[in-house]
Each structure stands twice: as structure tokens, then as C-alpha cells.
Amino acid sequence: MSVTAPQGFEAAGVVAGLKSTGKPDVAVVVNRGPRKVGAAVFTSNRSKANPIIWSQEVVKDGVVEAVVLNSGGANCFTGAFGFQTSHLTAEHAADLLGVSAGDVVVCSTGLIGSGDEVFRGKVLAGVEAAVGQLSADGGQAAAEAIMTTDTVAKTVAVTRSGWTIGGMAKGAGMLAPGLATMLVVLTTDAELDAAEAHALLLRATGQTFDRLDSDGCMSTNDQVTLLANGASGIRPDLDEFAAALTELSDELARMLQDDAEGASHAISIEVVHAQDEQDAVEVGRAVARNNLFKAAIFGNDPNWGRVLAAIGTTAAVFDPYDVDVWMNGVRVCTAGGPDRPREEVDLTPRATHVLIDLKAGEAAATIRTNDLTHDYVHENSAYAS
Amino acid sequence: MSVTAPQGFEAAGVVAGLKSTGKPDVAVVVNRGPRKVGAAVFTSNRSKANPIIWSQEVVKDGVVEAVVLNSGGANCFTGAFGFQTSHLTAEHAADLLGVSAGDVVVCSTGLIGSGDEVFRGKVLAGVEAAVGQLSADGGQAAAEAIMTTDTVAKTVAVTRSGWTIGGMAKGAGMLAPGLATMLVVLTTDAELDAAEAHALLLRATGQTFDRLDSDGCMSTNDQVTLLANGASGIRPDLDEFAAALTELSDELARMLQDDAEGASHAISIEVVHAQDEQDAVEVGRAVARNNLFKAAIFGNDPNWGRVLAAIGTTAAVFDPYDVDVWMNGVRVCTAGGPDRPREEVDLTPRATHVLIDLKAGEAAATIRTNDLTHDYVHENSAYAS
Numbered sequence: 001m002s003v004t005a006p007q008g009f010e011a012a013g014v015v016a017g018l019k020s021t022g023k024p025d026v027a028v029v030v031n032r033g034p035r036k037v038g039a040a041v042f043t044s045n046r047s048k049a050n051p052i053i054w055s056q057e058v059v060k061d062g063v064v065e066a067v068v069l070n071s072g073g074a075n076c077f078t079g080a081f082g083f084q085t086s087h088l089t090a091e092h093a094a095d096l097l098g099v100s101a102g103d104v105v106v107c108s109t110g111l112i113g114s115g116d117e118v119f120r121g122k123v124l125a126g127v128e129a130a131v132g133q134l135s136a137d138g139g140q141a142a143a144e145a146i147m148t149t150d151t152v153a154k155t156v157a158v159t160r161s162g163w164t165i166g167g168m169a170k171g172a173g174m175l176a177p178g179l180a181t182m183l184v185v186l187t188t189d190a191e192l193d194a195a196e197a198h199a200l201l202l203r204a205t206g207q208t209f210d211r212l213d214s215d216g217c218m219s220t221n222d223q224v225t226l227l228a229n230g231a232s233g234i235r236p237d238l239d240e241f242a243a244a245l246t247e248l249s250d251e252l253a254r255m256l257q258d259d260a261e262g263a264s265h266a267i268s269i270e271v272v273h274a275q276d277e278q279d280a281v282e283v284g285r286a287v288a289r290n291n292l293f294k295a296a297i298f299g300n301d302p303n304w305g306r307v308l309a310a311i312g313t314t315a316a317v318f319d320p321y322d323v324d325v326w327m328n329g330v331r332v333c334t335a336g337g338p339d340r341p342r343e344e345v346d347l348t349p350r351a352t353h354v355l356i357d358l359k360a361g362e363a364a365a366t367i368r369t370n371d372l373t374h375d376y377v378h379e380n381s382a383y384a385s
Numbered sequence: 386m387s388v389t390a391p392q393g394f395e396a397a398g399v400v401a402g403l404k405s406t407g408k409p410d411v412a413v414v415v416n417r418g419p420r421k422v423g424a425a426v427f428t429s430n431r432s433k434a435n436p437i438i439w440s441q442e443v444v445k446d447g448v449v450e451a452v453v454l455n456s457g458g459a460n461c462f463t464g465a466f467g468f469q470t471s472h473l474t475a476e477h478a479a480d481l482l483g484v485s486a487g488d489v490v491v492c493s494t495g496l497i498g499s500g501d502e503v504f505r506g507k508v509l510a511g512v513e514a515a516v517g518q519l520s521a522d523g524g525q526a527a528a529e530a531i532m533t534t535d536t537v538a539k540t541v542a543v544t545r546s547g548w549t550i551g552g553m554a555k556g557a558g559m560l561a562p563g564l565a566t567m568l569v570v571l572t573t574d575a576e577l578d579a580a581e582a583h584a585l586l587l588r589a590t591g592q593t594f595d596r597l598d599s600d601g602c603m604s605t606n607d608q609v610t611l612l613a614n615g616a617s618g619i620r621p622d623l624d625e626f627a628a629a630l631t632e633l634s635d636e637l638a639r640m641l642q643d644d645a646e647g648a649s650h651a652i653s654i655e656v657v658h659a660q661d662e663q664d665a666v667e668v669g670r671a672v673a674r675n676n677l678f679k680a681a682i683f684g685n686d687p688n689w690g691r692v693l694a695a696i697g698t699t700a701a702v703f704d705p706y707d708v709d710v711w712m713n714g715v716r717v718c719t720a721g722g723p724d725r726p727r728e729e730v731d732l733t734p735r736a737t738h739v740l741i742d743l744k745a746g747e748a749a750a751t752i753r754t755n756d757l758t759h760d761y762v763h764e765n766s767a768y769a770s
Contacts, residue, residue, distance in 0.1 A: 047697025047705040077693055077706075079722035112690020113723045217677045218698050220690075291676070291757075292602045292765050299766025305497020305605075308462055312432025313603050320432040321462075337464035338498045372676075374759045380677050381684025381757075 002139025038064020062194025423449020447579025
């Protein structure tokens with residue numbers, strides 16, 4: 001499992017003292033080759049953290065030797081000092097690994113505005129400790145070191161046709177489009193060139209991580225990185241590889257959704273018969289971001305009126321008086337009016353399914369989200385303290 | 386105070402049995418002339434309730450004789466039967482008042498999907514009772530009859546240069562752009578023609594009710610109606626009237642914000658030095674809708690990083706590394722980095738002021754919102770039950 005499942009990858013996770021809890025907080029993932037192909041997608045937030053600004057430059061040439069990740073501080077809006085910290089982190093890891101700093105990606109997560117000299121010192125020491133502990137079975141330790149409010153480490157792996165893909169993810173709050181407060185590292189020993197890796201990553205994230213919208217808030221630090229080393233010696237069938245990468249990304253996205261801060265329901269909003277996929281995504285996202293709908297699901301209340309009110313804020317093609325809404329298999333609204341009684345809907349299971357039939361075409365999409373709970377408010381009302 | 390403050394208006398509020406609490410739930414406001422000028426603005430939600438669909442037609446000719454309002458049921462997504470109910474409500478009021486049904490506006494608020502035969506019967510009986518109790522001092526009773534989760538009746542009045550404007554509003558949740566779950570009736574005895582009334586109403590609502598965004602959720606039933614009868618015999622100076630109408634609308638918007646469901650902070654987000662007003666509104670709204678920011682304010686946490694993360698989701702002109710953020714008078718972020726210590730910010734007062742300096746121009750705007758609290762989640766998780 002995890003990022004060390006494919007051949008030719010090493011990882012480690014160590015305690016650097018960034019977290020007040022004393023839990024692991026610095027991870028390093030190294031690609032031992034033979035190829036050093038890397039691709040990444042980043043938050044679409046215009047307010048980007050220093051590690052994002054650094055890493056965007058690193059991946060431009062399609063070569064990535066290593067990924068350094070830390071929890072316990074986002075190093076975002078920490079001024080020029082903060083950008084130097086990201087730069088120094090990459091340089092320090094590169095020196096220790098004997099590679100170029102320009103091939104080391106840096107990822108940070110934690111409180112925005114935190115990243116002072118103490119932070120920098122701990123990160124650099126953590127990198128040194130982690131490089132000293134790199135091993136081919138360090139994937140689990142790395143996954144644990146990137147956890148923030150996550151309650152479980154999130155790792156996956158799949159083997160097909162002689163090649164393997166592994167992955168780890170962290171993220172539990174601020175999950176949103178153009179990604180979420182998620183840090184994800186995917187590794188594979190399949191032979192891919194940089195253009196293929198980039199295209200395959202975009203295809204997979206577009207249908208998985210980009211459709212996870214836990215609380216509508218877009219992070220400053222999100223990054224999904226794919227490393228490919230060709231150590232298996234096998235050129236994958238690209239369609240087969242794309243399907244596997246998407247499946248595995250979807251599995252990680254599901255894990256992120258299941259572990260979202262304070263959530264008591266994991267809600268899948270499936271939009272069918274949309275005129276096009278963009279409409280389906282827009283409608284699903286509008287419902288996923290509607291606080292009234294989300295609070296109703298928390299209260300096990302099949303309040304379909306709030307679904308229709310949310311759809312009405314979109315520009316999608318639909319007739320508000322010809323939409324059907326199903327909740328957990330019960331059609332509660334037909335053609336813009338009440339259908340089955342609310343009492344028939346059982347919303348007590350954690351997994352919740354809302355089906356919206358727009359009757360406008362043949363496209364479909366599913367958005368994953370969570371309910372709005374007391375625990376969500378509690379966890380996010382004292383994050384900085 | 387209230388809608389009967391100007392000359393030539395009568396109102397009433399009665400118990401029709403729509404609310405399970407037995408509180409007043411049907412109101413009628415009648416314009417006794419001499420002029421019967423009316424203008425209204427409606428929710429921009431594409432999923433519109435039956436009373437909205439009805440009332441949009443009524444106001445087209447600029448003539449409104451009366452407004453019938455009910456709480457205890459939104460009559461939204463109740464099928465063709467529901468539209469007939471709105472129509473019958475107007476007809477019944479018109480018959481009793483000796484006017485045309487096409488000049489009677491109908492407003493409803495309550496649960497979406499509720500509006501069956503029992504509802505219709507109670508509304509029609511309530512209209513009859515209310516018309517029987519119409520009086521020139523019925524404004525307060527009317528304001529009480531439109532309350533839902535409001536804790537106080539919201540009324541205002543102002544007299545200037547021989548003419549008077551009065552108003553009442555209800556709304557406590559689902560406050561959002563393109564209006565909110567708000568029903569507002571404004572009355573005046575100034576002499577205005579229909580075009581003037583419409584233009585003045587748009588000008589006032591655009592800067593007040595449209596900038597109230599309590600929870601980002603747009604209602605299906607919102608309506609603000611202005612009635613003008615010229616009973617004072619005075620043609621107002623239009624600039625003076627516009628200023629008074631805007632001031633009074635702002636006061637009602639402030640009352641709605643102060644009474645928002647479950648809120649513990651009334652937050653004013655003031656955006657200054659924006660390139661244009663549209664940018665200022667977009668930035669203010671993005672922050673107002675950020676659940677993480679709103680939860681932080683609930684926890685008295687001056688988490689300015691979440692403000693910058695929210696700004697980053699907009700298309701406004703700004704440099705994320707050259708933005709200043711103030712909270713309750715303390716500059717917590719300068720040029721994209723930490724400034725004064727968080728400890729200096731006192732967020733315990735209910736009135737909260739966030740100042741965002743975009744350093745991109747000379748425009749400004751203020752958006753009113755609320756924090757995200759346990760009580761908000763609680764009130765909205767069992768609304769239907």
C-alpha cells in the first residue's frame with residue numbers, strides 16, 4: 001500500500017515538532033528511478049501558499065526527484081521569508097539526496113500565516129531525519145506524517161498488467177473544487193513520459209478530487225503530484241492506466257470525504273439527464289454548497305425544497321417545474337411538486353444518495369460532499385488556537 | 386411606524402392557523418389612494434414560488450391595490466394547485482376590497498413544498514378576517530403576522546419634507562443575494578409615478594437588501610414591494626426620496642442581519658480600494674460565504690488566512706501579497722503577511738467589522754453577513770419537522 005507500493009520509491013515520516021501533539025509531521029517521498037517523471041496539479045485559488053509557488057516552477061520541466069511534505073503549518077502568507085523557507089527546504093533535501101533543488105517539490109499544510117524561523121528550523125531538521133530513514137516500506141509512515149485533522153491515514157495501491165500505482169492523501173476540511181486542503185502523492189513504476197503523466201493526472205483529478213466539495217472552501221495549499229519511474233520496465237496501455245489512476249484517485253477522494261471534519265453523512269449528489277457534463281457538475285456543486293440543504297441532511301430531514309432552491313441558483317438547462325429528486329431511493333419530488341411522503345426516506349445511514357433528474361439531456365456527474373454539523377462548526381471555530 | 390405610517394394605507398394581521406404556534410400568520414396591506422402605484426423586486430432564483438410567479442405579472446402595469454402575505458407555508462413547488470391558490474388568494478382579497486385581482490400582490494413564506502387544500506382554506510379565511518380588521522394603525526399587527534423564525538417584528542418609518550415612508554420586513558434565514566428569505570413591504574404617501582417607483586426601489590435594494598448575505602442561500606419566495614399613493618399631495622425631490630428610501634431599506638437590512646437564525650455575530654465586511662464597485666461586492670460576498678471564516682468568527686478567532694483564501698477564489702483585481710486585513714480595528718495582515726498579534730483582536734462584541742484593503746482602486750462596498758454557529762446548524766437541521 002501507499003506510495004512505496006510501486007518499485008523504485010522510498011519514503012519516510014518523522015516527528016519534527018511542528019505539531020503540538022508530538023505526532024509525525026514531516027514526510028519525504030523519493031523516486032529512485034530509472035525515470036524521474038513528475039506532474040502535478042495545484043489549487044486554483046489565486047491566493048497561493050509559498051510551497052505552491054515553489055512547486056509550480058519545479059514541475060514545469062516534467063522532472064521530479066522527490067516530494068517533501070509537512071503538516072503543522074501551511075507556510076502561506078508568511079512573506080518573502082516564507083518563500084525562502086520553501087526554497088531552503090527543497091535545497092536541503094536536494095543536498096542530502098544528491099539531486100537538484102529544482103527537482104524537489106514542497107507541500108505544506110496547516111494554519112495560514114504560520115511559518116516563522118522556528119517553523120523553518122524544525123522543517124529543515126525534519127527533512128534531514130526523514131532522508132536518514134528513507135525505506136521501500138516507508139509509505140505508511142509518510143502517510144501518517146501528513147495527517148492534520150484526519151483521523152486515519154489514507155493510502156491506496158493497485159497492480160495491473162505488471163505495473164503498480166500507489167498513493168497517499170491527507171485532507172479533512174476545506175475540501176473544495178479546484179481541489180481541497182488535500183495533499184496527494186501518487187507513484188507508479190509504469191513507464192510514462194512527462195506529457196503522458198500530466199495528461200493522465202488531469203484526467204483522473206478532473207473526475208475525482210475536483211468533484212469533492214466538502215465545505216465549498218478552496219484551499220491555498222492543495223497539490224496532487226504524480227511520480228512515474230518506469231521501474232517495472234513496462235509501457236502501460238494508456239487507457240488501462242487512466243482507468244486505474246482514476247479509480248484509485250476516486251478511492252482516495254472517497255476516503256477524504258468519509259473523514260471530513262465533523263461530518264456525520266457522506267453525501268453523493270448524482271445529477272442525471274443534464275444537457276452536458278458541465279451543467280451536471282454545476283448543479284451538483286450548487287447543492288453541495290447549500291448550507292441549508294447540508295444542515296437538513298445532518299438532521300435526517302429529506303428537505304427536497306432546498307435542493308430545488310439550490311438548483312435555481314445555477315445557469316444549467318432545466319425547468320424548475322419538471323425536475324425529479326430522489327433521496328436514498330425514494331422519489332420525494334416529481335415535476336416540481338411533492339411525491340412520496342418524507343417519512344419514507346431513511347437518512348440515518350452515513351452514506352447518503354441524492355439523485356437529481358434534470359430531464360434536459362443525457363449527461364451525468366456525481367459530486368461528493370458532507371453535511372453541516374455541530375462538530376464541523378466546533379472544529380473550525382477554534383482551529384487557530 | 387410600519388407600513389401604515391404614511392397617509393392612506395391600512396393594514397391588518399390575523400391568526401389563520403397556518404402556524405402550529407397559533408401566532409398571527411396572514412397580513413393584508415391596502416393602498417387607499419388616491420394613486421395606486423406599485424413596484425416590486427423578486428428573488429433572482431430560477432426556482433420561483435407560486436406567489437412570485439403570480440406577483441411578477443401583477444406589478445407589470447405599475448398598479449398595486451393591496452398586498453396579501455402569509456407565513457406558515459411557502460406555497461413553492463406545490464404544482465398547478467399551488468399556483469391556483471395564489472390566484473384564488475388574490476381574487477378573494479380583490480372581491481372583498483372591490484378591486485381587480487390583477488392588482489393584488491401575494492407573498493408567502495415558510496416550508497417549500499407545503500401548500501395543500503388545508504393551507505389554501507386557511508389562507509382564504511385569513512384574508513377575509515384580515516380585510517375585516519383593516520385599519521390605519523394595523524401596521525404593527527401586519528409586521529407580526531409575517532414573522533417566521535424572526536424573534537422581533539421589523540418596522541421602520543421616516544418623515545421628510547411633508548411625505549413619509551414606512552416599511553416592514555421579515556427574514557431570518559436563507560438571506561442571500563438577489564435577496565433573501567425576506568418579505569418586505571414599503572409604503573409612501575409621496576407622489577411617484579410607476580417608473581419612478583421602480584427605479585427608486587431598484588436603487589435602494591441594490592445597495593441594501595442585495596448586500597445582505599447571511600448564509601449564501603437564495604430563497605424561492607423573496608419579494609420587496611413598494612406602494613406609493615401620493616396622499617401627501619407632495620412630489621418629492623427624487624434624490625432626497627432615494628436617500629431616505631435607501632436609508633430606511635438599510636435599516637431594515639440591518640434588522641434582518643441582527644436577527645438572523647442562530648447568529649452570534651453581525652459581521653460587516655467592508656472592502657475598500659477596489660478597482661470598481663463590482664469587485665468590492667464580489668470580494669465581500671466571497672468572504673461572507675466562506676464557512677471556515679464564518680465558523681472562526683463564531684469562535685472569536687481572527688483567522689485572517691481564511692479571508693485571504695476566500696478573496697483568492699474571486700476574479701477581482703488584487704495582488705494576494707499586497708492586501709491588508711483589519712478585524713475590529715486591528716490590522717492583522719499587511720501585504721500578505723502577519724501583522725499585529727491575534728491576541729489584540731477582541732471579537733467578543735456581536736457587531737464585527739472586517740476591513741479589506743485591496744489596494745487596487747478607489748471603489749468600496751460593504752456586505753452584511755453572520756457567523757456560522759451551532760444554533761444555525763440546529764435551527765436548520767429540523768426545519769421541516
